[in-house]
Amino acid sequence: MSAxxxxxxxxxxxxxxxxxxxxxxxxxxVALAAAPWWTDRQGMRLLGxxxxxxxxASLWNLLAGYSGLVTVGQQAFVxxxxxxxxxxxxxxxxxxxxxxxxxxxLGALAAVPVAALTFRLRGAYFAIGTWVVAEVFRLLxxxxxxxxxxxxxxxxxxxxxxxxxxxxxREQLLYWLALGLAVLILAAILLLLRSRHGxxxxxxxxxxxxxxxxxxxxxxxxLAVFVVASGGAAMVGALIFLQKLRISxxxxxxxxxxxxxxIFIAVIGGIGRVEGxxxxxxxxxxxxxxxxxxxxxxxxxxxAVAIAVMLLAPRGLWGVLADRLGWQVFPLARRLExxxxxxxxAPPPTTRHALAGADHENRGDTx
Amino acid sequence: xxxxxxxxxxxxxxGLYGLFAAGLSLIFGVMRLVNIAHxxxxxLAAYLALVVTGSLGIGPxxxxxxxxxxxxxxxxxxxxxxxxxxxxxxxxxxxxxTFGLSVIIQNxxxxxxxxxxxxxxxxxxxxxxxxxxxxxxxxxxxxxxxVVAVAAIAGxxxxxxxxxxxxxxxxxxxxxxxxxxxxxxxxHVFALAMALSLAVVALAGVFLAVRTNFDPxxxxxxxxxxxxxxxIGGLGSLWGTLAGGVLLGVAQSIGAQIDPGxxxxxxxxxFLLVLAVRPEGLFPRLRG
Amino acid sequence: MPDAPLLALRGLDAFYGDFxxxxxxxxxxxxxxxxxxxxxxGAGKSTLLKTVAGLIAAPRRDAVxxxxxxxGGLPAHAMVGRGIALVPEGxxxxxxxxxxxxxxxxGRTRRAGPWSLEAVYAFFPVLxxxxxxxxxxxxxxxxxxxxxxxxxxxxxxxxxxxxxSLGLAPVIVRDIYARLPALAAQGTAMVIVEQDVSQxxxxxxxxxxxxxxxxxxxxxxxxxxxxxxAAAYFGV
Numbered sequence: 002m003s004a005x006x007x008x009x010x011x012x013x014x015x016x017x018x019x020x021x022x023x024x025x026x027x028x029x030x031v032a033l034a035a036a037p038w039w040t041d042r043q044g045m046r047l048l049g050x051x052x053x054x055x056x057x058a059s060l061w062n063l064l065a066g067y068s069g070l071v072t073v074g075q076q077a078f079v080x081x082x083x084x085x086x087x088x089x090x091x092x093x094x095x096x097x098x099x100x101x102x103x104x105x106x107l108g109a110l111a112a113v114p115v116a117a118l119t120f121r122l123r124g125a126y127f128a129i130g131t132w133v134v135a136e137v138f139r140l141l142x143x144x145x146x147x148x149x150x151x152x153x154x155x156x157x158x159x160x161x162x163x164x165x166x167x168x169x170x171r172e173q174l175l176y177w178l179a180l181g182l183a184v185l186i187l188a189a190i191l192l193l194l195r196s197r198h199g200x201x202x203x204x205x206x207x208x209x210x211x212x213x214x215x216x217x218x219x220x221x222x223x224l225a226v227f228v229v230a231s232g233g234a235a236m237v238g239a240l241i242f243l244q245k246l247r248i249s250x251x252x253x254x255x256x257x258x259x260x261x262x263x264i265f266i267a268v269i270g271g272i273g274r275v276e277g278x279x280x281x282x283x284x285x286x287x288x289x290x291x292x293x294x295x296x297x298x299x300x301x302x303x304x305a306v307a308i309a310v311m312l313l314a315p316r317g318l319w320g321v322l323a324d325r326l327g328w329q330v331f332p333l334a335r336r337l338e339x340x341x342x343x344x345x346x347a348p349p350p351t352t353r354h355a356l357a358g359a360d361h362e363n364r365g366d367t368x
Numbered sequence: 369x370x371x372x373x374x375x376x377x378x379x380x381x382x383g384l385y386g387l388f389a390a391g392l393s394l395i396f397g398v399m400r401l402v403n404i405a406h407x408x409x410x411x412l413a414a415y416l417a418l419v420v421t422g423s424l425g426i427g428p429x430x431x432x433x434x435x436x437x438x439x440x441x442x443x444x445x446x447x448x449x450x451x452x453x454x455x456x457x458x459x460x461x462x463x464x465x466t467f468g469l470s471v472i473i474q475n476x477x478x479x480x481x482x483x484x485x486x487x488x489x490x491x492x493x494x495x496x497x498x499x500x501x502x503x504x505x506x507x508x509x510x511x512x513x514x515v516v517a518v519a520a521i522a523g524x525x526x527x528x529x530x531x532x533x534x535x536x537x538x539x540x541x542x543x544x545x546x547x548x549x550x551x552x553x554x555x556h557v558f559a560l561a562m563a564l565s566l567a568v569v570a571l572a573g574v575f576l577a578v579r580t581n582f583d584p585x586x587x588x589x590x591x592x593x594x595x596x597x598x599x600i601g602g603l604g605s606l607w608g609t610l611a612g613g614v615l616l617g618v619a620q621s622i623g624a625q626i627d628p629g630x631x632x633x634x635x636x637x638x639f640l641l642v643l644a645v646r647p648e649g650l651f652p653r654l655r656g
Numbered sequence: 657m658p659d660a661p662l663l664a665l666r667g668l669d670a671f672y673g674d675f676x677x678x679x680x681x682x683x684x685x686x687x688x689x690x691x692x693x694x695x696x697x698g699a700g701k702s703t704l705l706k707t708v709a710g711l712i713a714a715p716r717r718d719a720v721x722x723x724x725x726x727x728g729g730l731p732a733h734a735m736v737g738r739g740i741a742l743v744p745e746g747x748x749x750x751x752x753x754x755x756x757x758x759x760x761x762x763g764r765t766r767r768a769g770p771w772s773l774e775a776v777y778a779f780f781p782v783l784x785x786x787x788x789x790x791x792x793x794x795x796x797x798x799x800x801x802x803x804x805x806x807x808x809x810x811x812x813x814x815x816x817x818x819x820x821s822l823g824l825a826p827v828i829v830r831d832i833y834a835r836l837p838a839l840a841a842q843g844t845a846m847v848i849v850e851q852d853v854s855q856x857x858x859x860x861x862x863x864x865x866x867x868x869x870x871x872x873x874x875x876x877x878x879x880x881x882x883x884x885x886a887a888a889y890f891g892v
Binding site: 065136315 | 401402404450453454459460461462463464465467468469470471472475476478479588589591592595596599629630632633636637639640643644647
């Protein structure tokens with residue numbers, strides 16, 4: 002920060018790119034909110050799925066890309082959320098819509114003991130540890146006879162009818178809920194990253210030892226992120242299975258659906274940037290719609306693409322674009338700017354601390 | 369008696385888990401790589417044995433003579449062409465690359481062999497049993513498998529502490545940069561470690577295929593069993609890994625005795641219990 | 657040329673990413689000659705040794721010429737095979753290997769020459785007594801002997817020594833340095849990097865002083881005055 006001039010300065014988050022990108026993004030949101038008027042049921046269904054994956058990939062990015070918590074076990078919370086919603090509706094007669102916040106709350110609560118155990122494992126072993134926990138959740142759900150045990154159960158027509166009057170109204174409502182939840186999760190991630198926790202996360206990622214010696218409580222910060230991300234995943238899971246109307250342990254706790262695809266999306270789009278998972282989701286659905294007739298070959302192609310991106314362009318598609326063109330949709334960079342630039346002089350040097358994942362320019366080259 | 373029998377079966381099963389774990393532990397020790405595709409490679413070896421026994425008309429045990437070197441060659445190539453590029457200070461690339469590999473292997477096997485369950489036929493040895501008295505008996509095949517597992521782990525132990533190759537593995541694990549100054553090419557050493565790991569995987573895969581039904585989707589669970597055996601036993605010790613595998617096998621076997629639905633769950637719970645009370649594992653290696 | 661150099665650096669540059677650590681360094685070492693490279697912290701001394709040893713890739717093949725062959729940019733394991741051995745800064749023995757295993761792995765290239773386990777034990781008799789001890793159980797001075805012995809096991813024609821006096825008591829440093837002339841007498845050339853300038857000057861035939869990645873002084877060791885060294889060292 003040696004470049005900061007003596008003149009009073011303020012932290013600025015925006016760049017010229019984000020001043021263009023953000024309004025464009027808001028415009029896109031308005032268009033998506035109006036989807037019930039310009040697309041059919043099939044299209045709304047597809048978009049609903051898009052929002053769910055965008056939310057899950059953004060949450061995984063928050064964990065792995067920003068907090069160093071590389072997990073392959075978030076399906077534990079997706080499935081837990083789904084089971085909370087179905088239990089509330091079937092066993093306690095709660096309106097399924099209330100099941101979504103309930104799922105978020107219980108998912109966040111369950112994350113605390115899970116973290117207490119798995120945080121004892123380091124690095125890649127943490128990843129597999131979270132997977133074991135997800136398997137425990139799945140096997141316990143299979144023992145849950147009240148919800149059909151291993152074969153699962155469906156929401157009865159009476160419960161489905163209580164969501165909204167009529168099928169069209171229900172599907173519209175669920176569509177807006179899916180969009181709303183994805184926006185809510187994205188907004189929460191942005192607020193978190195712009196808060197002092199975001200700065201702490203950036204410090205931990207750059208140098209954990211140094212961050213500890215600066216008084217940053219690494220474990221508590223990570224725990225907070227893990228709890229928030231797990232609660233988010235549980236809400237997304239509840240909503241996904243409310244759309245499907247049917248649940249089973251294998252579907253709800255599927256590592257392929259809720260983790261493998263999610264990770265591929267984040268990797269292809271770009272880990273460590275908020276825009277990455279969104280771009281990745283769009284690409285994934287394009288790929289899926291064009292290759293789906295290939296059957297399991299399509300998953301092989303997807304795996305190969307993810308490997309190639311990881312090895313050849315580890316910052317993902319958005320990382321490449323952002324580096325080349327300076328694009329930024331969300332105002333996350335931190336720059337010091339003078340409050341009143343003196344007239345008639347060249348702009349003073351600004352210190353950029355881009356809050357972006359693989360920010361190799363700013364580290365690694367010191368010796 | 370039922371319970372004693374369950375424990376005996378669990379111990380014998382644990383030998384197989386020790387094999388799953390040994391290959392995983394070896395490459396983690398040498399290059400700090402956690403191979404998410406480990407379980408899928410075990411299943412790939414099982415399918416290789418299926419093809420070899422089917423096309424040559426030989427039994428599962430002789431098929432090892434082909435499957436083991438074949439898997440070792442795959443391991444060497446995989447490391448040289450793919451995994452060496454992913455290794456570095458960052459743990460994400462190796463993790464995600466092996467995760468992608470796992471998905472590719474699973475779906476490739478699905479494409480080639482369908483989702484149908486398969487089994488390797490070993491002939492009359494499958495039903496042969498040694499009576500232990502008191503109504504107890506152990507199957508010859510599970511016993512053979514346990515003996516092979518113990519022998520393989522003893523062999524790995526000998527190799528790593530008594531041979532130049534083992535010395536090269538330990539030196540590279542300690543300090544890869546200085547190992548290069550000794551004339552060791554890290555890329556080659558890592559590839560040899562992966563080849564050895566997949567040779568063990570081949571052994572595990574063939575015995576798995578003789579013992580139980582398998583299909584393309586069972587890989588991840590084998591990865592988790594191997595991983596649990598490593599953590600239960602304690603990082604960095606091969607005999608601890610075998611002990612961890614045996615404890616996991618016994619837990620699963622006792623769980624299954626209580627309720628068939630509890631078999632896998634009991635093993636996972638033992639793992640979580642060890643993580644809660646003794647996160648360094650039960651038999652960690654003592655460092656000088 | 658009277659004597660073809662064993663090692664010749666010709667305008668060597670070296671980089672860590674975008675950071676340039678060496679600028680056009682030229683230097684020659686004759687067979688059996690002891691060359692000292694001195695300079696302040698960050699002057700590029702260790703970088704120079706690491707580049708010659710192949711741990712840092714030299715940008716041009718002909719920037720490093722060894723025994724008449726351009727070898728710049730070859731990987732470290734290939735350099736050892738040609739007879740260049742490095743004793744790294746901080747000794748860096750393999751902690752999970754015993755003393756004897758550390759020596760054995762040094763000799764795995766099987767280059768022909770006078771050095772063997774027996775020869776190293778004769779050179780450093782104290783190591784023979786501790787041959788089966790874990791390398792971590794040794795004193796600092798003994799560890800430094802293992803590090804030198806490990807490098808000698810590859811029968812090098814050029815031995816690169818990085819800060820071998822670092823962290824050792826003066827009496828031990830003198831003991832180790834007292835053994836080096838015997839190596840030179842066998843025809844092994846040496847490049848010694850040292851913070852301890854007087855030690856380096858006493859041991860060397862020729863001295864190079866680096867400052868900010870450039871050679872700023874080169875002379876015969878016995879011709880150098882304290883004032884000339886200080887001037888080159890600090891750039892005053």
